[in-house]
Amino acid sequence: xDALNAILSRRSIRKYTAQPVSEEMVRELLEAAMxxxxxxxxxxxxFVVMDDREILDAIPRFHPYSRMLEExxxxxxxxxxxxxxxxxxxxxxxxxxxxxxxxxAAQAKGLGAVWLGVYPIEERVAGFRNLLGVPDHVIPFALxxx
Ligand SMILES: Cc1cc2nc3c(=O)[nH]c(=O)nc-3n(C[C@H](O)[C@H](O)[C@H](O)COP(=O)(O)O)c2cc1C
Numbered sequence: 001x002d003a004l005n006a007i008l009s010r011r012s013i014r015k016y017t018a019q020p021v022s023e024e025m026v027r028e029l030l031e032a033a034m035x036x037x038x039x040x041x042x043x044x045x046x047f048v049v050m051d052d053r054e055i056l057d058a059i060p061r062f063h064p065y066s067r068m069l070e071e072x073x074x075x076x077x078x079x080x081x082x083x084x085x086x087x088x089x090x091x092x093x094x095x096x097x098x099x100x101x102x103x104x105a106a107q108a109k110g111l112g113a114v115w116l117g118v119y120p121i122e123e124r125v126a127g128f129r130n131l132l133g134v135p136d137h138v139i140p141f142a143l144x145x146x
Contacts, residue, residue, distance in 0.1 A: 006108040013112025014068040014145075020051070021074050021146060025109060032105030033078070036097035039090035045098050048077040048132060055131065059143070062127025066116050068145055075145045076102065077128060080119070082137045092119070095141040102144055113146040 001009075030047055038044065050056060051074040059075070060066045069075060078099050080091035099115060106113040118124045119141045128140035 001108045003104070003108075006104050010103060010107040012114040014114050016068070016072050016112060016146065018071075018073060021111065025111070026074075026076075028109065029076070029102050029105050029111075033076075033098040033102040036094070036101045038094035038097065040086040042084055042086040042090070042094065044081045044084035044091040045095055046079040046081055046138060048079065050075050050077065058131055059127070062131075063116065063118070063124050063143070066143065066145065068114065072145045075116075075143055077118075077132070077140055078102070078142045078144070079134065080139045080141050082139065091139075092141070099142045099144065106144070106146055111146050113144050116143040116145055118142050 026049055030049075033047060034043065034045070056069045056072060056075060059069050078095050080095045082091065085091050103113055103115060118128060119139055125140050128134055132140075134140055
């Protein structure tokens with residue numbers, strides 16, 4: 001699928017098959033995310049790949065619009081690292097670009113996915129900090145369910 005087709009045909013998908021996403025596919029999605037532009041090429045992102053059933057099931061307890069995770073085989077949390085910033089505040093735009101790249105790559109690969117907003121909702125940010133032990137300088141930004 002070419003880039004324009006992937007962009008124009010992408011839709012938020014909230015129902016999934018149980019088929020696991022292969023490691024190779026996950027790698028391709030992460031490569032696409034990390035190919036995003038960032039301010040001064042600061043690349044202030046980290047990605048947490050989650051496929052543990054207990055972890056996925058815990059998320060809807062603090063994120064009210066994420067019930068599709070109960071059926072999702074995996075999700076990827078995009079985080080911004082304040083210590084990697086060269087230009088203060090741009091981490092939000094950098095991480096948005098990475099998140100969108102990941103969604104477009106998923107579409108191109110025939111995977112259904114949806115962007116679940118995390119930052120700046122304090123309850124959701126704190127929920128991920130507690131669940132995953134995310135340090136203070138790293139901010140849970142967006143979750144992609146697939
Ligand atoms: C910042 C952001 C936060 C979002 N948060 C959620 C969410 O928490 N739960 C959800 O089901 N969809 C969420 N979405 C998906 C939107 O609802 C969806 O993109 C929008 O309705 C347009 O539909 P489409 O993606 O199919 O074009 C979010 C999208 C963005 C960009």
